[in-house]
Amino acid sequence: MSNRTKNILVPVIAVLLGILVGTIIMVASGYDAAAGYTALWNGAFGDVYFTGEVIRQVTPYILAGLAVAFAFRTGLFNIGVEGQLIVGWLAAVWVGVSFDLPKVIHLPLAILAAAAAGALWAFIPGYLKAKFRVHEVIVTIMMNYVALHVTNNVIRTVLSEGKERSENIADTASLRSPFFEGLTEYSRLHWGIFIAVICAILMWFILEKTTKGFELRAVGFNEHASQYAGMNVKNNIILSMVISGTFAGLAGAMEGLGTFGYTAIKSGFTGVGFDGIAVALLGGNTAIGVVLAAFLFGSLKVGALNMPLEAGIPNELVDIIIALIIFFVASSYIIRWFIQRMSKKGVK
Amino acid sequence: MEYVIEMLNIRKEFSGFVANDNITLQVKKGEIHALLGENGAGKSTLMNVLFGLYQPEQGEIKVKGKPVNITNPNIANDLGIGMVHQHFMLVDTFSVTENIILGMETTKGGVIDIRTAEEEVRKISERYGLAVDPQAKISDISVGMQQRVEILKTLYRGAEILIFDEPTAVLTPQEIKELIQILRTLIKEGKSIILITHKLKEIMEVCDRVTVIRKGKGIGTVNVSETNPNELASLMVGRDVVFTTDKSEANPAGDVLKIKGLAVKDSRGVQAVRGLDLSVRAGEIVGIAGVDGNGQTELIEAITGLRKAESGSVKIKGKEILNLTPRKITESGLAHIPQDRHKHGLVLNYPIGENMVLQTYYKSPFSKSGVMNFKNIYDKARKLIKEYDVRTPNEFTPARALSGGNQQKAIIGREVDRDPEILIAAQPTRGLDVGAIEFIHKRLIEQRDKGKAVLLISFELDEIMNVSDRIAVIYEGEIVAIVNPKETTEQELGLLMAGSKRKEAGEETNV
Ligand SMILES: Nc1ncnc2c1ncn2[C@@H]1O[C@H](COP(=O)(O)OP(=O)(O)OP(=O)(O)O)[C@@H](O)[C@H]1O
Ligand SMILES: [Mg+2]
Numbered sequence: 137m138s139n140r141t142k143n144i145l146v147p148v149i150a151v152l153l154g155i156l157v158g159t160i161i162m163v164a165s166g167y168d169a170a171a172g173y174t175a176l177w178n179g180a181f182g183d184v185y186f187t188g189e190v191i192r193q194v195t196p197y198i199l200a201g202l203a204v205a206f207a208f209r210t211g212l213f214n215i216g217v218e219g220q221l222i223v224g225w226l227a228a229v230w231v232g233v234s235f236d237l238p239k240v241i242h243l244p245l246a247i248l249a250a251a252a253a254g255a256l257w258a259f260i261p262g263y264l265k266a267k268f269r270v271h272e273v274i275v276t277i278m279m280n281y282v283a284l285h286v287t288n289n290v291i292r293t294v295l296s297e298g299k300e301r302s303e304n305i306a307d308t309a310s311l312r313s314p315f316f317e318g319l320t321e322y323s324r325l326h327w328g329i330f331i332a333v334i335c336a337i338l339m340w341f342i343l344e345k346t347t348k349g350f351e352l353r354a355v356g357f358n359e360h361a362s363q364y365a366g367m368n369v370k371n372n373i374i375l376s377m378v379i380s381g382t383f384a385g386l387a388g389a390m391e392g393l394g395t396f397g398y399t400a401i402k403s404g405f406t407g408v409g410f411d412g413i414a415v416a417l418l419g420g421n422t423a424i425g426v427v428l429a430a431f432l433f434g435s436l437k438v439g440a441l442n443m444p445l446e447a448g449i450p451n452e453l454v455d456i457i458i459a460l461i462i463f464f465v466a467s468s469y470i471i472r473w474f475i476q477r478m479s480k481k482g483v484k
Numbered sequence: 485m486e487y488v489i490e491m492l493n494i495r496k497e498f499s500g501f502v503a504n505d506n507i508t509l510q511v512k513k514g515e516i517h518a519l520l521g522e523n524g525a526g527k528s529t530l531m532n533v534l535f536g537l538y539q540p541e542q543g544e545i546k547v548k549g550k551p552v553n554i555t556n557p558n559i560a561n562d563l564g565i566g567m568v569h570q571h572f573m574l575v576d577t578f579s580v581t582e583n584i585i586l587g588m589e590t591t592k593g594g595v596i597d598i599r600t601a602e603e604e605v606r607k608i609s610e611r612y613g614l615a616v617d618p619q620a621k622i623s624d625i626s627v628g629m630q631q632r633v634e635i636l637k638t639l640y641r642g643a644e645i646l647i648f649d650e651p652t653a654v655l656t657p658q659e660i661k662e663l664i665q666i667l668r669t670l671i672k673e674g675k676s677i678i679l680i681t682h683k684l685k686e687i688m689e690v691c692d693r694v695t696v697i698r699k700g701k702g703i704g705t706v707n708v709s710e711t712n713p714n715e716l717a718s719l720m721v722g723r724d725v726v727f728t729t730d731k732s733e734a735n736p737a738g739d740v741l742k743i744k745g746l747a748v749k750d751s752r753g754v755q756a757v758r759g760l761d762l763s764v765r766a767g768e769i770v771g772i773a774g775v776d777g778n779g780q781t782e783l784i785e786a787i788t789g790l791r792k793a794e795s796g797s798v799k800i801k802g803k804e805i806l807n808l809t810p811r812k813i814t815e816s817g818l819a820h821i822p823q824d825r826h827k828h829g830l831v832l833n834y835p836i837g838e839n840m841v842l843q844t845y846y847k848s849p850f851s852k853s854g855v856m857n858f859k860n861i862y863d864k865a866r867k868l869i870k871e872y873d874v875r876t877p878n879e880f881t882p883a884r885a886l887s888g889g890n891q892q893k894a895i896i897g898r899e900v901d902r903d904p905e906i907l908i909a910a911q912p913t914r915g916l917d918v919g920a921i922e923f924i925h926k927r928l929i930e931q932r933d934k935g936k937a938v939l940l941i942s943f944e945l946d947e948i949m950n951v952s953d954r955i956a957v958i959y960e961g962e963i964v965a966i967v968n969p970k971e972t973t974e975q976e977l978g979l980l981m982a983g984s985k986r987k988e989a990g991e992e993t994n995v
Contacts, residue, residue: 347846347854350838357833363790364820364828365842366811 147418147425151432154461161456162449171447176454179442180435186442188320191329192395194434196221198332199387200412201419201426202339203254207380208421209343211356214377216261216276217384218409219283220254222402224388226287227253229399230295232305232392242308247331247389254385255378257283262377266370272377280405288401301400311394326394333427335383340423342379352376384409414462436461487549488513488645488676489534489565494543496529498885501877503529504540507702509678509695511645516667516677518687518694518708520720522917523889524875526700527680528570531647534678535567536560547645566638570649570680570888570915571826572630574622581605581618584637608639612669626777628659635666646670647678650888652686653915656776656943664690682889682917684713696720721919731929734953736765739799740937741787741906746796746806748782748961756782758961759796764906769928769938771952771969773945775981779961780941781823784910788820789813790828800906814843817905821896821912823941829895830883837865837879840898872897873923888915893924900927906937913947925951945974959983 155173162169180190200217207214214220228250235242261275295302316325343349355362355372363369387408392399415433419425440454489511496504503526511517519527532538534545536554545552547563554560560567574583581602589596605618614632622630631651638646648667652660667677667690681687687694688708696703696719703719717725741764748757757779764770774780785791787798789810798806800816808816822828830839841850841861849860865879874894876886883891892915899907909928913921928938928951942948948955949969957965957980965980 345855347851347856350845350856354831354834354842358827358831360827361829361831361842363810364788364822366809366814368809368811 150464151461153464157460158457167449172443172449175443175446176439180439185321185323188323188325190434190438192325193438194430195328195332196387196390196408197415197430197433198427199383200408201415201430202335203380203383204412204416205421205426206339210352210376212376213273214276214380215273216279217412218405219280220257220381220384221388221409222283222287223257224250224254224385225392225399228389228392229302229305232309233303239308246309246393250385250389251382254381258377258381262374266373291401302398304398324395328390328394336423336427490546492544495541496533497541502700505700513676515692516679516690518691519680520694521697523920524887525697528649561641564644566643567647568634576623580620580633584640627654645676649680650915684716717918725918734768736768739763740766742799744797747794748786750782756961760962762956762963764937764939766937767935768953769932771940771948771955772958773948773955773977774958778958819899819902819904819907821899821909823910825891832884835880836876836883836894837862839883840865840868868897908939910941
């Protein structure tokens with residue numbers, strides 16, 4: 137079997153397995169599986185409103201998935217997408233509420249602020265890895281908590297006076313699209329999906345077509361050979377994290393400028409950044425794969441909301457089914473990843 | 485029951501490319517059986533089939549007369565087959581014993597019983613004269629020792645038949661002598677051995693019979709006592725091979741590489757190169773002879789920018805390059821055939837074609853304003869693959885899938901083709917077949933005759949004597965003598981390399 141067919145087959149089988157085990161669980165706990173899945177489908181595609189919501193949900197998933205995938209392809213494991221997303225969200229809203237500018241300046245500025253914040257948040261683990269060989273997984277996990285608490289504090293003290301949420305952003309900084317809203321019976325679908333798709337194309341282009349991508353991937357595969365070839369290993373490690381963080385920050389902008397239009401104190405993580413890991417794995421860490429996987433995840437997430445309503449299946453069970461799909465996908469890829477890591481280290 | 489191993493009419497394909505075509509190999513009990521063939525002939529592939537790493541498309545394998553189906557290495561282990569691979573498979577951060585028991589740990593109440601294992605390893609090590617410290621960490625021991633750990637690994641698993649894939653390619657001459665001793669001990673203890681090597685001398689010295697394969701096809705099996713190196717070489721290549729390289733007198737001109745007072749520390753912080761002086765002139769090949777571990781590696785790494793030097797000066801055509809980045813040094817006209825092709829030479833996951841532009845990808849015509857031009861890259865790769873006879877299914881094959889010797893040829897092609905002012909060749913012919921060695925030596929001499937400088941580092945005195953115009957002997961991080969290869973003998977070199985008193989006469993001969 138060629139690698140290509142394997143890469144397509146593995147996620148498809150994983151999804152089917154997830155659905156199968158989900159069925160068994162539903163039946164075993166006395167629910168009608170057929171009705172459950174029908175409700176899931178209807179909840180995602182039964183109505184243009186739902187479809188609009190699916191695409192809205194897909195948008196940050198694509199960007200979070202790209203962030204994880206980009207790092208992964210260059211030999212880094214960015215677990216910090218969640219934190220980079222949160223600071224991106226905050227930065228976007230901050231710019232969105234603080235300035236009074238024409239839209240052509242204000243919106244791009246807010247988006248750029250989110251990208252820069254995400255990039256900065258990823259720069260720190262990148263720098264520590266490049267300079268002091270600190271493993272990026274540990275630092276990025278810690279940075280997630282730092283992001284959560286710092287942003288909460290900023291929201292409470294700077295963006296509001298001790299309140300739970302910020303003001304709404306100015307219209308000039310908003311990604312909301314009355315046109316899409318009209319088209320989808322007032323779903324929250326916004327312009328961000330274009331940004332996400334452009335970023336997917338960008339990631340593909342950078343990795344596959346540019347000399348930088350050639351360097352970044354080479355460093356991920358073999359640092360010694362990259363150094364021998366005259367590439368700057370440290371800078372490339374940092375750059376890889378920064379690009380990854382940029383995508384993550386943009387995912388935050390989608391939430392701040394598109395879906396919500398404000399930011400609020402969070403008691404826990406949004407989960408989008410962590411789902412991004414599953415999206416990247418399911419998508420085989422390629423741009424097109426990430427877009428498709430994000431689509432699947434968005435559909436499940438939004439469609440699942442309908443399962444309790446239409447089929448009386450409890451939310452918890454829905455979460456279990458989604459988790460199962462992720463489990464099957466992730467386990468196959470994690471096994472592959474481990475084999476690759478081990479053989480790389482082992483061969484002397 | 486005459487044969488311990490019989491591989492009959494084996495065929496192995498890689499997506500249409502036939503690596504083994506109807507090959508038969510029969511090994512008798514208690515013999516050392518050589519497997520000989522050019523780079524890419526299919527030797528490693530055949531052994532990987534025997535070891536259960538590859539499944540043959542066709543053919544039969546018998547162990548001690550019984551037909552077997554070896555679908556994975558565990559089955560090979562159970563059948564008493566052990567393999568010491570061309571590229572070692574050890575976990576660097578583990579101890580010797582941990583590596584050996586990996587995958588078959590003995591436990592006591594669910595906890596790994598490392599004490600008993602260490603004792604066992606020590607016993608086996610003593611029995612076969614391997615002198616391995618069971619507690620040493622892999623990253624702290626020499627390549628030769630690592631190889632012994634691989635041998636121990638197979639013996640620990642109860643191997644009766646041991647496969648050695650080019651074991652001597654990574655060893656120093658002294659280590660080779662010791663390995664040969666070990667092979668003899670193994671035979672005495674009732675083992676059978678299959679030995680892959682390109683060194684005809686070794687075959688003549690230790691082997692009983694030799695099976696020759698050429699381009700994936702079996703050519704035949706001969707008794708070593710009834711053959712000679714020349715016949716073996718021509719059987720293998722399909723034409724006559726000359727062993728010594730003809731070359732005209734060197735016409736050296738001005739200094740290209742000038743090293744003064746170079747001091748470098750090794751990774752542990754020990755002074756490895758101590759105030760070394762050396763110059764290589766345009767139009768000459770300088771060979772560095774020395775026992776491994778006398779600062780050669782650190783010297784090369786400092787010249788090429790892979791390691792920071794403490795002090796001193798390294799100039800290329802008068803321009804100081806000490807402690808510049810590898811990129812700047814490369815652009816000053818230096819090319820480097822690295823000692824460790826897997827660590828430095830190649831990005832194994834990249835196609836061999838993209839490895840051909842590893843240092844030049846950012847330049848025209850391989851890219852333009854930061855965008856790669858893959859058409860030009862692969863055109864170039866095809867040209868180099870043809871010119872340097874790199875045997876690969878095509879230019880898109882990952883470098884990992886090339887045979888060891890062909891990986892080496894690809895690197896040499898890439899480096900020589902850049903037409904550098906100074907070419908640093910560290911063990912350039914390691915793992916190459918005699919035909920390829922002849923070819924590479926010619927290219928080095930050609931480079932010299934074009935008026936370029938070549939610095940050759942090799943542990944093989946034959947190679948140093950044959951190819952160099954001047955020989956610099958390195959001992960404890962210093963050049964202790966410069967001798968003319970025509971006026972010296974291997975004995976004299978050997979003494980100098982062992983540090984026997986600096987040769988005052990060295991100053992007279994051609995500095
Ligand atoms: N996994 C693989 N996929 C594709 N081609 C392969 C693979 N492994 C080996 N080959 C090809 O099969 C041929 C034989 O390779 P093999 O490694 O057996 O050669 P070899 O005789 O051991 O050579 P060397 O002396 O250089 O080590 C080579 O041309 C190689 O490119
Ligand atoms: Mg081989």
